[in-house]
Amino acid sequence: MRITAVEEYGLRCLLNLARGGIDKQMSISEIAENEGLSVPYASKLLSILRKQGLVTASRGRSGGFHISRLPEQITLYEVLTALGGPLIDPNHCSKYSGQLEQCVHIDYCTVHDVLGGLAGYIQTFLTGTTIKEIIDGLPVDFRKHPEAPFEISDKALEGELSTIEHTEKEEMKSKE
């Protein structure tokens, strides 16, 4: 369960436009430059944002992109779902049915219940956070999210559990 590349980079592209306010227009190459992305890739990301209605494009010699609404009127939830789809796939139960045609837990599924609860919980955070708040920087309004315990710095994360390959808890138990 993680932020995808498209979500991460797409959000950054949108923030570029948002920082300039609603009238600020930028070209793909400017945005790509700012974010260290290739022009074709930034182009693809902006195209997704445009199709989802978050940015507006104009073509031609003096064309470019601008944000469709005020940064305080766009939530993080909108941006992430625009870029990566909903938190829970609408076809979750048919997608994760294993080898069978229909999931064995179709009638009563505690997993689905708890993941649905989690999705709703996350949605609360995301809809409560606007693009403007992100631009203005931390602390993001933690009063709204009292449970978010701290800002996770890159340094702090260094010590955290790594990906599976890198943390075989077993590995070298002395073979006798």
Add this chain to the structure above:
Amino acid sequence: MRITAVEEYGLRCLLNLARGGIDKQMSISEIAENEGLSVPYASKLLSILRKQGLVTASRGRSGGFHISRLPEQITLYEVLTALGGPLIDPNHCSKYSGQLEQCVHIDYCTVHDVLGGLAGYIQTFLTGTTIKEIIDGLPVDFRKHPEAPFEISDKALEGELSTIEHTEKEEMKSKE
């Protein structure tokens, strides 16, 4: 941002064992059968859970798996990070550096800040939910998570925003 297949199926495999309590032993084929998974795939998932210390295996004719700790002593957080790694990749900033060697936002990154806050927030939910609670079924203790607004049923999700391909908000604007 979504639950991965390994997280979903791996969790289900663990729940199989958890339902029987700490002494219940099951073979891969039993679990695979119960979950509608192929035996090799269930095998792979259980292998991950074993390496992360959540289940214990014994080989030979009367072998099988059992859960390593009481279901009330295992949190959803442990299970999901065991199966899918941490919520934020420890190398997030170097991984998402675009075309450049180093991310342009390395000094000051509002995106990283807000996503770190989100990760902490999610972690609170996950560490506050035990495997036992999942087994015992909903309502998962929403007193602990008052913000989780509702259980998201499969039906309710049907109406939600679909994946990008399926919801081109543009699509058929009358060409003049």
Add this chain to the structure above:
DNA sequence: ACAATACCTTACAATTTTGTAAAGTATATT
């Protein structure tokens, strides 16, 4: 008009994740 500029679309290559296959190792029963 025409050319320069900037977005748009489609196809495809590279990478990662998902899932399968097969041969190997350990243990209990006979």
Add this chain to the structure above:
DNA sequence: AATATACTTTACAAAATTGTAAGGTATTGT
């Protein structure tokens, strides 16, 4: 000891995601 059973490991095939490439379309300034 032999054998059946059940986990283990490694390699690989399939599918999804990520990122690139190239040619097309629209607009504006000259």
